[in-house]
Amino acid sequence: MPDTPPAATAPPAGYAALDALPPTAAGAEVWAALGGAGLLRRAYRDGSAGAGTDPAGLADLLAAVDARFGLAATLSVSVQLATALPVLAAGRHPAARQALDSALAGRSTVALAATDETPGTDLTALRTEVRTDGGGLTLTGTKKWIANATTATHHLVLARHRPGRHFTHFTWVLVPADAPGATVRPADTALYAAAGTGHLTLDAVRLGTDHLLGRTGFGLPLFARHIATERLAGAQWGVALCRRALAATHRHLADRPHGDGTLWDLPPVRQRFAACLVRVQELNALTDGFAQAVAHRYDATAAATLKAAAGATVHHVLDTCAQLWGAEGFRTGGIQELRAQAALFAIGGGAEEVVLGTVADAADSVLDALARPGTLP
Incomplete structure (x- = not known):
């Protein structure tokens, strides 16, 4: 099933390197084109993944990819930009530096292997283990529903080095895709095949200690830092995706005859569409x-x-657009397919219910900020 974006307005300028690729290009192909043209560095301050995200550059890059390619390809790029490369930048050994340089140049892709066989939102329950013995590392476990798994040259594996749920019991490990004992199988999904989505099995994989990323026991704090950036990226991407879907839907409604005019002339249609415009403007603000x-x-x-707002907004907008397209929405690569893929916004990177719990935990500070106009929580 093709993974193509619905017709959109002119994509952001400055990304001519992407124009040679077909709309059906896979995430790894898009990544290679971006890196080869030096465009991936636009997402970071000073062009360095270790220096932090440049929000404007990240938003522009995601919008450029979203305008040209399917949702799965954009997912492949987004996860690497917002989370995988910043985590990889925490590595100080040559193996990590070489992997980062290669990825930024577009010569390779990197998979963020955090989600385990346990529920993905309960990272403290993950079962993948890393043991230190004889001067080396041994990894055993399974990672599921990993973007870029089938295309990655390196996997960033979050593993526990100590039993229990304490946040200091987890560490990142850089695992070469060709390491003996590391095997990948594609996930059973047509929706995200272009993202290289798959499952990673680690069967007593042996590595040197130079494959540890960051300080031992700082795996979850490092992840928490960069999953925040991934949630920002998701909200930025959500705005671009909703705008594109609404632009295509507006053209469809204006071109579809109905009575003496078009579907766009019907007040209920205009009102539903306008409600979507309000929601997207709210998310953008x-x-x-x-x-x-x-x-x-x-x-x-x-x-x-941002994560909760993006999930709710994307769901509302894509659901409405799919309804307004009518039977035309069910064509291959149409809005109904995009609607199914976009359900990821309320699940990936933290289910909506989980992130709402985080907001609830901060209720006092949020309410205090609302009492002071112009103050953010």
């Missing part, structure tokens, strides 16, 4: 307002707010 707090301070409450 919220994203702009929280961008610096997330990108520079890794504000978990702001990131959770």
